[in-house]
Amino acid sequence: MRILKSAAVAATLAIGAATGLAGASAPGNAQGIDDPTRAPFYQAMEGKTVVFVPVAMGLDLTEGWAAGMRETLEPFGITVEIRDPNWSTDAGAQAITSLLSEKPDAIVVHNPDVQSYARLLRKAEQAGIYVVQVNMNSSYSTDAFVGADYVSMGERMARKLIDRCGPANGGNGKIAIVQGVLTAAASAYQMKGINNVLEANPDMRVVSNQAADWDATKAKNIAATVLQQHPDLCGIVGFWDVMDIGTGAAIKEAGKDVYLITSGGGNQSACDGLEKGTYSEVVSYDVPGQARDISMTVMRLFQNQPEPGAAKTTLFSPLTFLTKENMTPGSCWTLDR
């Protein structure tokens, strides 16, 4: 009997609650209710300025980041500005110096090398500006770094070549390396990763390790000479797909079957290159994804408002290893998407 009674009470309460809720929410359905997170969000974003200082615009990478940031941040009232130093480290340093007094709310910086901007970035943080570094880190850690873990990328690429060319796996162990600009973070860290793996595999032989300055023509000339001298070369690690279009051309001209693994932002040109057989494998660090990571980092900083430089975050980008076999029509991106 008691059970029955409490059940009845419970049922009544439940029905009452349900009708009550329905009653309360009925006008809500008609007029909508305001999301309580909106007001503080828009307040935090409105009128903020983010300045992007790339190595140079006009690259698939930098154009991709800029487009992604604009797409994500501008609808929320954030102004995105670009200061393009066009490959001049001096001009880039000047741009950052003038930003110290202009005081934008955040600077997104793409370092030409590990040293040049390091002190300026610390000054920027001291001046109360958030600093996000993208893809190529400097020796000074700022509020956030968004980009590939080049050391790990170098290690994984070296392992790929060992799988293919290592004497233990039936290859002859002969590989070559085509670097970019020696002082760039992307070159220096990748080389570190490759060395980490090669030191543990002394049966691999690096027959050539040359820098091609991110230029396809130089890469082609180097690769052609190396292939001439080592016709039995098994694999090449290149440091950037845009440059290694030259390395690939040299391999094709020599008529050799050399495994060319390279890396880049995953632009459509990388997939085209895989399709045509210019590259054997491309490691993509997915520029649109990085652009979103940058934007999210900036939005978090604007909302939480920590002291600039107080907390350091590193967001390594997920890496995708693309080959002709595993790529799909959506594996790569285009700017006018």
Place this chain on the structure above:
Amino acid sequence: MSVMGRLTQEQIVFALAVLLCAVFALALPGFLSADNLLNLVRSVSILGMLGVAMGLVVIGRGIDLSLVALMAVSVAWALQLAATGMDFVQAAAIGLGFSLIGGMITGVLIAFVEIPAIFATLAMGTLIYGFGRYFLFDLDVVYLPDEARYLVWLGQGSLAGVPVPIFLFAAVCLVGYLFLRYTRTGRYLRAVGDNLAAARIAGVPARPTIVLQYMLSASIGYVAGIVTAASVASMNTRVANSTYVYDVILVVVLGGIGLSGGRGGIRNVVVGTLLIGILLNGMTIMNIQYTVQNVIKGMILLSAIVIDTFLNPRDEQTAQQGDI
């Protein structure tokens, strides 16, 4: 010393090249193989073509610092037009037109406005690159569109086992040689370079000749650019900002074409180009680090010039004009 005294810089550089070649042949197995030698010449054939263009201007007592920028921008624009759907032949013709107009403006600035060539071309190079980047294309590297795939043969194909760029380099050299040697304009060019005032008094149309020399270098540059684009299936417009144009001047000066004008010929360019080619190829085979390569390159070039200064000391007559 009397025999040595008669050696020209061209012969000194040629001797250096042969010496280096011999050293590499002994020290590096595979250096002297036919394939490697072909590869060696192929790798410098574009540099050589640009050297011919620059050589013609320098013989006419000018200098063209806008050569590489104009090459990069006009070819990149042609590729860009073709990529957006234009027929490639038409796009290439427009690119050539742009190149010629660029060369003509430079020539007019030098010949008629009388701005020194070094400043006029320096400014034009910056202007052309900026104009191209802002108005003509958006990306640093412009790719060869699929419709123009047949062009790849120019840069990557071979004829009877010899890479096509070598034939094109030879053709440019031949045309340059015939022009200088057998055409009236070619002789005018040399006369203007040797002594502008005297040439004018003798009735040479000096100003039009100067305009022509820049248009000539622009068009040879365009050919070199098309071969570049064909050989790596893309055009990297960053070369406009690089030190590439100084490499071109180096080839010319090293080969023995004096910056004071009027002297030298296409053979000098060929010799200079070969020395650079042998150096680069040997150092790549030896896997010498990039920065060390630059040091070695600089030292060899300096020694060539020092030897020349000892053997052919400058006197009032040779040092009087135009030395930069």
